[in-house]
Amino acid sequence: MKVIIxxxxxxxxxxxxxxxxxxxMLKVAGxxxxxxxMDDVMSLGNVEQVIYITGHLKETVERYARNTxxxxxxxxxxxxxxxxxxxxxxxxxxxxxxxxxxFVDTIFDTDLSVINATxxxxxxxxxxVEDYQRFGVVVTDGDDYxxxxxxxxxxxxxxxxxxxxxxxxxxxxxxxGIAHVLTQPANxxxxxxxxxxxxxxxxxxxxxxxxxEGWYDAGKLDTLLETNRAxxxxxxxxxxxxxxxxxxxxxxxxxEDGATASDATIGPNVSIGKGTAIVGSHVRDAVIxxxxxxxxxxxxxxxxxNGVVVTGVTGRMSLGDNAELTAD
Numbered sequence: 001m002k003v004i005i006x007x008x009x010x011x012x013x014x015x016x017x018x019x020x021x022x023x024x025m026l027k028v029a030g031x032x033x034x035x036x037x038m039d040d041v042m043s044l045g046n047v048e049q050v051i052y053i054t055g056h057l058k059e060t061v062e063r064y065a066r067n068t069x070x071x072x073x074x075x076x077x078x079x080x081x082x083x084x085x086x087x088x089x090x091x092x093x094x095x096x097x098x099x100x101x102x103f104v105d106t107i108f109d110t111d112l113s114v115i116n117a118t119x120x121x122x123x124x125x126x127x128x129v130e131d132y133q134r135f136g137v138v139v140t141d142g143d144d145y146x147x148x149x150x151x152x153x154x155x156x157x158x159x160x161x162x163x164x165x166x167x168x169x170x171x172x173x174x175x176x177g178i179a180h181v182l183t184q185p186a187n188x189x190x191x192x193x194x195x196x197x198x199x200x201x202x203x204x205x206x207x208x209x210x211x212x213e214g215w216y217d218a219g220k221l222d223t224l225l226e227t228n229r230a231x232x233x234x235x236x237x238x239x240x241x242x243x244x245x246x247x248x249x250x251x252x253x254x255x256e257d258g259a260t261a262s263d264a265t266i267g268p269n270v271s272i273g274k275g276t277a278i279v280g281s282h283v284r285d286a287v288i289x290x291x292x293x294x295x296x297x298x299x300x301x302x303x304x305x306n307g308v309v310v311t312g313v314t315g316r317m318s319l320g321d322n323a324e325l326t327a328d
Contacts, residue, residue, distance in 0.1 A: 001115075002094065003041050004101045006053040006078075006087040007034070007061055025060060026218065027287065028107070029231035029271055030239065030254040033218045034061070036107045036231075038069055041100070044112055047071055051091040053078050083190030085181045092175050099171050101193075103164035107227060109214030109234075110165075120145070121170035121205040124197065126160035127215035135161035136194055138209055146207040149194045162194065163215045173200050221303055221318055228287050229269040247278065256290075273306065289321070 025032045041047060049072045054061050062075045076090045088101060100115070110125060124146055126138050136151045137158040150157055168174045177196030187195075197207060216230050217223035229252075232238045238252035246260065250267030256274040264278040272278070273290035281297045288294070289306035298314045305321035312327035319325060 001044070001046055001048060002097065002099045003047055003050045004053065004088055004091040004095070004099055005034075005037065005041075005050060005104055006084065006091075006101070007055060007104050025064065026224070027271060027273065027289070028218060028224065028228045029235070029237040030256055030273075031231075031237070032064065033107065034064070034104050035068070037102050037104050038065075040108070040112060041102070042069060042071070044100075049074065049094065051076065051094050053087045053090050055081065082186070084193035085178050085191035085196055088193055088196075089178050089182060092178065095171050095175075097171060098167070098169045099174070101166040101168065105218045106164040107216040107218060107231070108163060108165060108212045110210070110212040112167075114210060115167045118167075118169075118208055120208040121168070121173065121200065122197070122207040123167040123210055124207055125163055125165040125210050125212050127163050127212050128159045129161045130159070132156055132159045132161065138162055140209045144209050146197070146201060146209050148198060148201070151192075151194075160209065160211070161215075163212060165212070166193075166197075170200065170205055173203065173205055176200075176203075222301075224303065225269070225285055225287065225301060228271055229285070232269060232271070250284070 025034065041050065052061065052065060052073060052075045054075055054077050058075060058077050065073060074094055078087050078090055115123060124138060129135060133152055136149050137153055138146055138160045139148045139150060139158045141147055149162060174196060177199035180199050181191050181195045201207060216227040218227050232252035232254060237254060239254050240249060241255055241257050244255055246262040247264040247266045252269065253267040254271040256272060258274040259272045259276045261278045263280045265282040266278060267284060269285045270283050272288045275290050276288055276292040279295045281294045283294060284300045286299060286302040288304045291306055292304050292308045295311045297310050297312060299310065299317060301316045303318050305319060307322040308319045309324040313325055317325065
């Protein structure tokens, strides 16, 4: 089986200035977002090749993947961000059989081995949500086969949100669907992979809908912080290095080796990168990168890139790599 991992395609939902590292390499509970996805891929055991569709800073992603995961890989850059169908279309020259498609800002709890027990043309995984108007939702028939996807419905036609995880057995029809989508007018400047699935259904394909136990979105600032909290709590990834001192810790937190603290309060729900120093400050609900300095500050619901310096500041913030913020 081939695996397509579009690292681009869905656009940059985090504001462009937020980080200067690729979104897949943003850390959640001390690990790159991409690593959670790849753990699930590697657990399948029958992966022939991974096709990465990259965007921003392709070399960084490629170096990490090649050094970390011993599986044949191809890296294709999506130079034009024209949507999810455009991203997957770039992978099709390498696809010659059933394919698993996982968008990298999707962290999920589910058993992917279900793909070995279905004879359907495909599977789309979903999660029931209350705020259905924010998502593309999947409508099903009585046997849990997809009939259509509705983007951000105004009425509760379905609460089963599309999470960006798909298995397609009928890969030839998928290619037909994508080719069809790319000949149609763009939808708000993008071509959507879900429209290709709709094409498949309208031409006789059967796509099974499966609910995941958990879904953690790492594509926006507020949901990234929620995901960080979930990984610390539900996957028990909290960590404090041996000998770490100088701070009152309010669990859960993840602190990498080499981080230091003095007269600080850290937590809850905080991840701190290596070499970061927290001095005279209170930090909660935050993801802080490597080599940062937070001094005499109180920050919450924040994300700091690598090498950020914050001094004498109170509040919520989102800062890219090497930014400096000092109170007047």
